[in-house]
Amino acid sequence: MKNSDFIDRDLDVLWHPCTQMKDHEFLPMIPIKKGKGVYLEDFEGNRYLDAISSWWVNLFGHSNEYINSKIREQLEELEHVILAGFTHEQVVKLAERIVKITPEGLTKCFFADNGSSGVEVALKMSFHYHKNRGSTRPYFVSLTNSYHGETLGALAVGDVELYKETYNEIMIKTLQTPVPENDSLEAIHQPLLELEKLLEERGHEISGIILEPLVQCAGSMHMYHPFYLKGVRRLTEKYGVHLIADEVATGFGRTGKMFASEHAEITPDFMILSKGLTGGYMALSIVVTSDEVYREFYCDYKLQKSFLHSHSYTGNPIACSAANATLDIFENENIIEVIQPKIEYINQKLQQFRHLPNVKEVRQRGMISAIELEGYRPEERIGLKVYQYALKNGVLLRPLGHIIYFMPPLSITFEEIDKMVEVAYGGIEGLNS
Ligand SMILES: *Cc1c(COP(=O)(O)O)cnc(C)c1O
Numbered sequence: 001m002k003n004s005d006f007i008d009r010d011l012d013v014l015w016h017p018c019t020q021m022k023d024h025e026f027l028p029m030i031p032i033k034k035g036k037g038v039y040l041e042d043f044e045g046n047r048y049l050d051a052i053s054s055w056w057v058n059l060f061g062h063s064n065e066y067i068n069s070k071i072r073e074q075l076e077e078l079e080h081v082i083l084a085g086f087t088h089e090q091v092v093k094l095a096e097r098i099v100k101i102t103p104e105g106l107t108k109c110f111f112a113d114n115g116s117s118g119v120e121v122a123l124k125m126s127f128h129y130h131k132n133r134g135s136t137r138p139y140f141v142s143l144t145n146s147y148h149g150e151t152l153g154a155l156a157v158g159d160v161e162l163y164k165e166t167y168n169e170i171m172i173k174t175l176q177t178p179v180p181e182n183d184s185l186e187a188i189h190q191p192l193l194e195l196e197k198l199l200e201e202r203g204h205e206i207s208g209i210i211l212e213p214l215v216q217c218a219g220s221m222h223m224y225h226p227f228y229l230k231g232v233r234r235l236t237e238k239y240g241v242h243l244i245a246d247e248v249a250t251g252f253g254r255t256g257k258m259f260a261s262e263h264a265e266i267t268p269d270f271m272i273l274s275k276g277l278t279g280g281y282m283a284l285s286i287v288v289t290s291d292e293v294y295r296e297f298y299c300d301y302k303l304q305k306s307f308l309h310s311h312s313y314t315g316n317p318i319a320c321s322a323a324n325a326t327l328d329i330f331e332n333e334n335i336i337e338v339i340q341p342k343i344e345y346i347n348q349k350l351q352q353f354r355h356l357p358n359v360k361e362v363r364q365r366g367m368i369s370a371i372e373l374e375g376y377r378p379e380e381r382i383g384l385k386v387y388q389y390a391l392k393n394g395v396l397l398r399p400l401g402h403i404i405y406f407m408p409p410l411s412i413t414f415e416e417i418d419k420m421v422e423v424a425y426g427g428i429e430g431l432n433s
Contacts, residue, residue, distance in 0.1 A: 003044050007031065030048075030391070035050070036063050038409050039062070048396040049408075049420055051396055052396060056275050058276075059410050060410065064329075066328070067325040070324065071281070071318055071321055071322055074317055083310075083315040084310065084314075094109075097324070098288055102259065102271055103261055103271070106271055108290070110287045111286055111311075111314045112287065112311055113285060113314070114149075119154040120153045120154060122210070123208070125287065125289065126140075126207040126208040132296045132305050138173050139174065139205050140206065141198065141210070142174055142211065143179040143216070144177070144178050145216050145222055147218030148248075152172070156172040156173075177191065177198055179224060182223070183365075187228075188225050192231040192235065199238075199241060207241070207242060208236075208242030208269070209236055210244040211245065212248075213245050213247060214263060215249070218400070220372070221369075221370035229261070229266060230265070230266060233264070243269050243270075244272070245260075245261050246272045247259050247260060248285070249275055252326070253335055256366030258336060260365075271289075272286075273285060273286045273288065279323070279325065281319070281322040284319035339367060342412065342417065343364075345417055349418070358376075367410060373431075383402060386428065386431070390423050390424065395419065404428060406424070
């Protein structure tokens with residue numbers, strides 16, 4: 001079989017995510033036959049180094065033998081069971097482990113199907129918690145430039161105009177507070193003052209503040225200082241507003257620690273986990289919260305106090321077995337330590353980009369790094385040019401506009417880092433020739 005066997009058939013019946021389909025009149029679709037390690041391979045034997053972890057989900061390579069074997073074992077036992085009134089080994093194990101590795105004080109796991117649905121769960125729980133205590137608080141606060149997913153609630157608390165503007169008339173109520181301009185310590189003071197002012201004036205109407213700890217990934221890989229997060233925790237406690245940490249993208253080692261919240265040594269009231277949770281195998285998410293939140297819903301059966309939210313595939317055993325296998329790898333292979341020299345190596349490799357005339361800024365937090373270009377108009381679609389150049393040279397990059405970024409699987413080797421960086425360099429340098 002060839003690539004062309006699938007391209008026309010695909011375009012006949014599929015509508016792809018986050019895509020202007022007309023682009024595919026000139027941009028060839030790439031049918032992938034298989035994956036191994038950081039590489040994807042198409043039907044004609046071309047290989048692509050997956051420098052974006054297939055939308056930030058993959059941690060330990062494609063077709064990972066250990067995760068494969070654990071999923072196979074689970075398949076022979078149980079594929080799925082309703083999670084209301086029933087439970088199973090994989091979900092119990094996974095919840096125990098998540099409680100153990102997340103910050104102290106997070107003790108209860110609520111399962112959902114993907115990042116966006118996890119965000120919806122956290123928002124509803126936070127609102128409902130206050131309502132159960134006799135206080136109706138219809139607002140959520142989010143940071144400017146934030147991203148929390150595409151379902152209506154998640155979209156409403158986000159701030160990426162490109163995804164949201166069209167739907168403004170049907171959004172829930174949100175308030176926005178400025179994110180620090182950069183990752184310096186000086187940049188946190190003004191935003192914290194503004195947040196305090198907002199909470200002082202309107203705290204009684206606000207259920208919670210939701211944020212992406214340290215890195216706003218879909219928001220151009222924008223980064224801020226951990227002390228801002230510390231400051232937000234202090235202010236939310238002072239004003240009795242929940243802190244919801246959306247670690248969907250930043251969780252599971254991406255920032256150099258297991259969770260980005262650890263950099264600020266804080267415990268949020270809710271932590272949302274997905275993407276890397278299953279090592280990039282299956283859709284699954286968990287909202288982890290505290291006993292205090294849990295107890296506010298715990299009472300004799302009264303409909304309006306119970307959290308009556310569910311998804312058909314909640315806590316799917318196969319997805320949970322992939323997640324347990326992923327956590328096994330973190331433990332058995334000491335991954336957080338193993339990635340430290342890779343982070344340092346990427347840092348060294350990034351320095352060369354600073355000398356290019358079209359590079360405005362280079363930034364990094366752990367295994368996430370970004371090169372921001374300047375001097376181009378949006379119509380030039382330079383991101384697309386770098387994307388096409390990289391594909392031709394065997395690397396899958398997927399720039400966010402004029403931001404070229406790397407978020408490779410944690411299992412990437414030093415040689416593979418060389419290739420990834422070299423190709424990105426060629427693509428950026430070539431833009432001006
Ligand atoms: C990807 C993402 C989501 C949405 O997750 P989906 O699984 O795509 O629904 C939410 N929050 C953040 C920070 C994300 O990066």
